[in-house]
Amino acid sequence: xxxxxxxxxxxxxxxxxxxxxxxxxxxxxxxxxxxxxxxxxxxxxxxxxxxxxxxxxxxxxxxxxxxxxxxxxxxxxxxxxxxxxxxxxxxxxxxxxxxxxxxxxxxxxxxxxxxxxxxxxxxxxxxxxxxxxxxxxxxxxxxxxxxxxxxxxxxxxxxxxxxxxxxxxxxxxxxxxxxxxxxxxxxxxxxxxxxxxxxxxxxxxxxxxxxxxxxxxxxxxxxxxxxxxxxxxxxxxxxxxxxxxxxxx
Numbered sequence: 001x002x003x004x005x006x007x008x009x010x011x012x013x014x015x016x017x018x019x020x021x022x023x024x025x026x027x028x029x030x031x032x033x034x035x036x037x038x039x040x041x042x043x044x045x046x047x048x049x050x051x052x053x054x055x056x057x058x059x060x061x062x063x064x065x066x067x068x069x070x071x072x073x074x075x076x077x078x079x080x081x082x083x084x085x086x087x088x089x090x091x092x093x094x095x096x097x098x099x100x101x102x103x104x105x106x107x108x109x110x111x112x113x114x115x116x117x118x119x120x121x122x123x124x125x126x127x128x129x130x131x132x133x134x135x136x137x138x139x140x141x142x143x144x145x146x147x148x149x150x151x152x153x154x155x156x157x158x159x160x161x162x163x164x165x166x167x168x169x170x171x172x173x174x175x176x177x178x179x180x181x182x183x184x185x186x187x188x189x190x191x192x193x194x195x196x197x198x199x200x201x202x203x204x205x206x207x208x209x210x211x212x213x214x215x216x217x218x219x220x221x222x223x224x225x226x227x228x229x230x231x232x233x234x235x236x237x238x239x240x241x242x243x244x245x246x247x248x249x
Contacts, residue, residue, distance in 0.1 A: 001057075001059075001060045002179075002180075002181070003176070003179075004175075004176040004177075004179035004180050004181075005117070005180065005181075005184065006057055007079060007174070007176035008176055008177060008180055008184070008185075009053045009054075009056055009057040009120075010053075010057060010069070010078075010079045011079040011080070011174070011176075011177075011222060012049075012053045012120075013049070013050040013051075013052075013053030013054045013057065013069070014050070014078045014079045014080035015080045015081055015084055015101070015105075016046040016047065016049040016050040016053075017046070017047060017050035017054075017070060017080070018078070018080045018084045018085050018230070018233060019046055019080075019084035019097075019098075019101060020042075020043045020044070020045075020046030020047035020050065021043075021047070021233055021236075021237050022084065022085070022086075022087075022088060022094075022097075022233065023039050023040075023042055023043040023046070023088075023094070023098070024040065024043040024047075025088055026039050026040070026088065026094065027039075027040045027043070031091055035091075038137060039094070042098070042133075042134050042137070045127075045130040045131075045133075045134065049123070049127045049130070050070070051066055052123045052126075052127075053123060054066035054069045054070060056119050056120075056123070057069060067241065067247070067248055070237075070238075071237070071238045071241035071242070072238075072241065074234075075224075075226050075230045075231050075234055076224040076225075076226070077224060078221075078224065078226065078230060078234075079174070079221070079222055079223070079224065080221050080222075080226075080230075081101070081166065081169050081170065081221050081222065082166045082169055082218055082219065082220065082221040082226065082227055083097060083100060083101060083163065083166035083167065083169070083221075084097070084101060085221070085226060085227060085229045085230040085233060086162075086163065086166065086227070086229060087229055089159065089162070090155060090159075091145075091155075092145055092152070092155035092156045092158070092159040093158075093159040093162065093163065095138055095141045095142060095145065095159075096138075096142060096156065096159040096160060096163055097159075097163055098134065098138040099135070099138035099139060099141075099142045099203070100163060100164075100167055100200075102131055102134040102135040102138050103135060103196055103199045103200060103203075104167075104170045104192075104196050105131050105134075105135075106128070106131050106132060106134075106135045106199075107186075107187075107192055107195045107196055107199075108124075108186060108192070109124040109125075109127055109128040109131055110128060110186075111186030111187050111192075112124035112186055113125045113128055115183065115184050115186070116181070116182070116183025116184055117183075117184050120184065139203045142156065142203055142204075142207050142209070143203060143206045143207040145207070146204070146206075146207025146208050146209045147206065147207050147208050153208065153209075156207065156209055157209065160209060160210075160212070164212045165217055165218045166218050168217055168218070168219060169218065169219040169220075169221060169222065170192075170193070170196065171189040171190070171192060171193040171196075172189070172219050172222070173189055174222040174223050175223070177222075197211075
């Protein structure tokens with residue numbers, strides 16, 4: 001397997017694993033039972049996607065497995081976006097984080113379904129249906145909270161101020177993305193950003209939320225430079241494997 005493809009698979013899997021873990025922290029603490037169950041199911045979808053990408057990444061080595069990839073790497077070896085590792089905050093932060101990521105992931109998987117790599121195409125085709133639900137659910141809640149009470153609207157504005165700075169990283173190709181063989185990588189970043197922004201404007205307009213004028217400017221996660229928050233996520237997520245080596249997923 002080409003090193004660039006391996007790194008790209010880690011990028012795809014790490015995004016969904018870390019966000020899935022973050023969302024799972026709400027289990028039993030959601031504002032209502034229906035919402036608790038919905039977000040838990042989204043967590044399961046995301047972690048399931050991570051497993052598929054990790055299994056593919058480990059398929060050509062005898063010394064790796066989905067477990068070693070998920071549980072035996074340090075923070076600098078993870079390739080996830082900075083956005084997905086950010087703390088849950090309140091419900092508005094969690095909902096907006098999911099919406100921003102799902103809007104991007106929905107377009108990404110749509111084009112990866114036509115990837116020249118048959119395994120990536122198959123995983124993306126399966127996951128695309130799940131992400132369509134994630135996007136619809138989070139969009140509805142962004143609109144409900146943005147166009148709701150004065151307090152819910154203010155909470156969405158605060159979440160937007162905190163999280164928007166991380167969205168620019170979606171469209172900054174890492175070196176391994178630039179080195180992928182032709183046909184594996186989806187649309188060029190500027191086109192992807194245009195489709196993503198169209199969705200953002202549509203939902204924000206319905207929610208009565210402003211679209212920030214400046215693009216996001218925090219980046220580094222795709223190349224292993226993370227915020228302090230990832231270390232705390234991994235300390236919790238990897239505890240069992242490190243305490244009892246050899247445990248299987």
